[in-house]
Amino acid sequence: MTEHMLTIDGQRIPFTEGQTIIEAATAAGVYIPHLCHNPEFKPHGSCKLCTVKVNGRNCSACTFPAADGQEVLNNTQELNETRRTITQMLFIEGNHFCPSCEKSGNCQLQAVGYYLNMLDAHFPFFYPSREVDASHQEVMLDRDRCILCELCVRASRDVDGKNVFALSGRGINSHLIVNSTTGKLKDTDISVDDKAVHVCPVGAILIKRKGFEVPIGERIYDGQDIGQVSLEHEMPIVEEAEHGR
């Protein structure tokens, strides 16, 4: 059997039939920045942070299938600058006040900002008004910090089988809705053990009374950058899926 191969930044990367570029990269220990992608779920392809150049064209690495002989550019100054701009836009579209956010230090959006050396948000801020849902006893939804990645939607639908969340509206009016007659979390059957409660990459879905439990200095991204953390966590998941193919 001949091995399938592509290159990323000149490095030869093997892949198996059916893998996306990001899966092949992760399995080979190459980090491609991403936010809406999580190897446990079907790709969504919305944040565009994983943009790479495939044979000269911009593609989302989380949705684009790996193919023999592809020449992929990933860790280039140009792509990282584009990714930084995307990250800045994510910041100005929501309300991200990291010093008062329980997710700070454990947040993937923030960690991507650090990874890309984002020092400011460049654009004027939108300061949108977004609704906080604190109705549930144990789970809290702060839409100010939602980046519309649909990971909670996918987790609730595909893993928990509950369909608690969905996205509604278009463009700047897109927002996360809760499927209950009142639109409130308290009237759903969500519970703290649900996958949906644990996949949010930012501080939009939180378990109550857990905030600031881990001291500064010991949080996930205090010592390691998101490239290292992400590979450590995602490599085994991708490898397992590969064996399952």
Added chain:
Amino acid sequence: MAGKIKVATTSLAGCFGCHMSFLDIDERILALAEIAEFDRSPLTDIKHCSDQVDIGLVEGGLCNAENVHTLREFRESCKILVAVGACAINGGLPAMRNHIPLQECLEESYLDAVGVENPQIPNDVELPLLLNKVHPIHEVVKVDYFLPGCPPSADVFWKFLTDLASGAEPSLPYELVHYD
């Protein structure tokens, strides 16, 4: 040395935490004093910038008309203007009032809050008028550099100023970049 680098600092809608963090450079301030002198700053109590300031460090965002005025003076006087800390960069915690109408904020603080005596909304002509929303400084003037953090650590100030003093393009390594 021909002349020392002139550094001005100010706190707009900030808490002075960034200034306190700056002073955490501790004894390194002696080395700094060899090459730099403070111009307008709460540390010197000089009230206005001199004509040619080299570096202006601005803590805090814009919450009232006086903040905007001070910021414009800084921009006019300083060759290099630096947004220091979360509030200058994104409005910070004061900007959390942005989705509450100003009137409601004032009523909550001065009329309805627990323990308020003689409730009235302050309305003296001496008081700077509040802006409808709190804004980061880059929305009003051109900003040359940004030092994130709430506050940026003393090492951030030190790295930035020593880079500039040595003629290098200032940069912050991964471990000095924080938004909290």
